[in-house]
Amino acid sequence: MGQSLTEPVAEAAAPAELVLTGDLARPARLTVPDLLAWLQHEARVTFECATSGARHHRFAGPLLHDVLSAAGPVFDPARRKDRLRFLIAVTGADGHHALLSWAEIDPDFGRAPVLLAAVMDDTPLDRSGPQLVLPQDRCGARYVSGINAIRVDGGYGPWK
Numbered sequence: 001m002g003q004s005l006t007e008p009v010a011e012a013a014a015p016a017e018l019v020l021t022g023d024l025a026r027p028a029r030l031t032v033p034d035l036l037a038w039l040q041h042e043a044r045v046t047f048e049c050a051t052s053g054a055r056h057h058r059f060a061g062p063l064l065h066d067v068l069s070a071a072g073p074v075f076d077p078a079r080r081k082d083r084l085r086f087l088i089a090v091t092g093a094d095g096h097h098a099l100l101s102w103a104e105i106d107p108d109f110g111r112a113p114v115l116l117a118a119v120m121d122d123t124p125l126d127r128s129g130p131q132l133v134l135p136q137d138r139c140g141a142r143y144v145s146g147i148n149a150i151r152v153d154g155g156y157g158p159w160k
């Protein structure tokens, strides 16, 4: 017998969750709907993939810097030098992984307008999870999709 039309369809899959961990005063778990509540920035980007050539996408979401700053990285915000030893490790659910330095996205240093995108080409990324968007990258490899963890780590140096 076929499935009854009156039965509810399978429950919608839970939205993907992203954990913010590491040297943070306020570690957090965030979903794509959570990210949509932040001030949204839009980026139209072109990047090159080594295997599939030029790609074009339109992304929207908060600045990575805004989201991570709210999680309270344990540096002294008034001391610029204190931020220079922090790294940001971004991991996708498939294990794809990229490192950024804090200074790269810091408005006092590299000022890269990196997004934690919640929407790609008008489609919310609820199921797969957010995507890292680096409008200044020529290559697509750091556009980590399906992000499930971001670790902020201030343990880098000085080495003795």
Ligand SMILES: Nc1nc2c(c(=O)[nH]1)N[C@H]1C(S)=C(S)[C@@H](COP(=O)(O)O)O[C@H]1N2
Residues within 6 Å of the ligand: 048, 049, 050, 055, 092, 093, 094, 095, 096, 139, 140, 141, 142, 143, 144, 145, 146
């Ligand atoms: N999670 C995850 N994100 C990833 C990758 C991957 O293997 N896993 N590949 C990267 C590479 S090499 C490229 S070029 C872009 C491709 O993005 P697109 O196929 O959505 O245009 O995704 C990037 N993000």
Ligand SMILES: [Mo]
Residues within 6 Å of the ligand: 048, 049, 050, 051, 052, 140, 141
């Ligand atoms: Mo790629």
